[in-house]
Amino acid sequence: MGTREDYQALIEKQLNEWKAQTERFKAAAAQMEAHAKAQYERNLEALRTKQAEAWENFYTLKSANEGAWGQFKTHMDKAGEEVKAAVEEFAAKLKK
Numbered sequence: 334m335g336t337r338e339d340y341q342a343l344i345e346k347q348l349n350e351w352k353a354q355t356e357r358f359k360a361a362a363a364q365m366e367a368h369a370k371a372q373y374e375r376n377l378e379a380l381r382t383k384q385a386e387a388w389e390n391f392y393t394l395k396s397a398n399e400g401a402w403g404q405f406k407t408h409m410d411k412a413g414e415e416v417k418a419a420v421e422e423f424a425a426k427l428k429k
Contacts, residue, residue, distance in 0.1 A: 387415070
């Protein structure tokens with residue numbers, strides 16, 4: 334497997350892990366009181382938006398030709414960092 338395929342497999346695995354974690358967050362929201370639940374849902378929706386953007390970048394990356402692949406990898410790296418930060422922030426808010 335080449336570098337490109339390894340990278341794509343790594344990103345897809347990470348995106349799927351974040352998706353699973355988001356589903357666990359959603360399950361936790363069902364246990365909250367109304368006010369806290371509303372805030373939680375807003376935060377969860379923001380997280381889902383970031384994840385959707387990352388998936389779009391991933392699919393663009395996968396279909397990019399060799400010449401454009403490096404540019405899309407840069408966008409994917411940035412999107413991945415944004416999702417990672419959003420997941421970590423959301424997890425920290427849950428612990429409060």
